[in-house]
């Protein structure tokens with residue numbers, strides 16, 4: 001984030017601190033409970049939000065450090081993997097072998113049926129584990145060994161690409177990898193990111209290094225898990241022992257870009273900068289910068305300089321698989337660095353998994369009980385209203401009147 005913009009944001013933050021205010025939505029917003037618990041509404045979301053209406057933030061350039069690197073990105077009805085070709089280009093494919101449908105990369109499972117590998121590197125070709133059909137990194141079927149001539153009669157079709165991997169729209173821009181998981185419509189970055197990609201790009205994602213990732217399944221609607229990132233109101237109470245000593249609840253100064261948004265979650269230390277000359281002011285050193293990349297990703301860039309990508313894969317109306325990926329600004333070469341980033345990883349995952357997501361699971365159970373008709377977002381939680389209203393544009397959901 002450039003310095004001029006940081007100073008502008010800080011001036012806005014300071015004026016809110018002085019007035020004891022925070023940016024507000026026009027009015028409280030009523031979100032009926034069926035938006036979280038109804039299977040009908042959930043299916044509409046899958047058919048709209050996750051069927052190609054919006055490109056999804058699948059990862060970052062450091063997820064594919066060299067040709068043959070790949071990572072999986074499983075979304076509803078879209079088992080996807082992304083790989084870098086020998087030409088350096090990032091491409092997304094359905095992770096489905098065109099012979100008889102095997103998962104092509106990341107197919108190994110543990111005893112509980114969870115995939116063991118979500119990333120790797122393959123030397124030049126992608127070979128299916130089932131019968132060894134082999135594709136090049138551009139997705140073309142180049143070998144089907146040991147078949148006793150069983151496919152001779154469709155050689156022509158194979159040669160003209162009818163049995164190549166199914167390629168999906170994919171763009172690598174500003175160090176981000178965007179994928180449209182269904183359809184063939186090219187991704188129009190400026191239009192579909194509504195300009196936020198340029199703001200994200202200021203962080204230089206290409207310079208980061210992948211550190212580690214973990215998956216977790218939670219018994220909650222996917223939007224409830226996203227909601228927890230979009231307001232500071234709960235910090236003083238839910239996080240009173242963990243985040244509250246260091247972070248402010250308010251003000252939450254935010255910007256919106258179509259369905260996406262950006263806000264700094266400020267530390268208490270931010271205010272003391274007023275004693276310094278403007279040339280020394282910094283948002284980044286005194287706030288976590290958070291990007292909401294609709295519909296299903298949160299990018300958090302805390303003060304220590306790492307970045308963490310949280311993405312949310314709806315499994316059922318009340319079940320969601322969360323993947324958290326950490327990227328760090330340096331390659332680890334010492335035990336001290338490893339200890340430092342491990343500590344940072346533990347802080348982030350402990351707070352969000354054990355405090356936020358446990359809470360959201362409890363809320364899901366309460367909403368699913370059918371005993372209340374909806375939840376209300378205060379004017380002091382404007383980003384929640386923005387997020388849900390924007391999703392509604394795709395799902396055809398209009399604002400519901402307050403009861």
Ligand code: FES
Nearest residue numbers: 097099100128131
């Ligand atoms: S399913 Fe892939 S080679 Fe048979």
Ligand SMILES: [Fe+2]
Nearest residue numbers: 228234239356
């Ligand atoms: Fe939280």
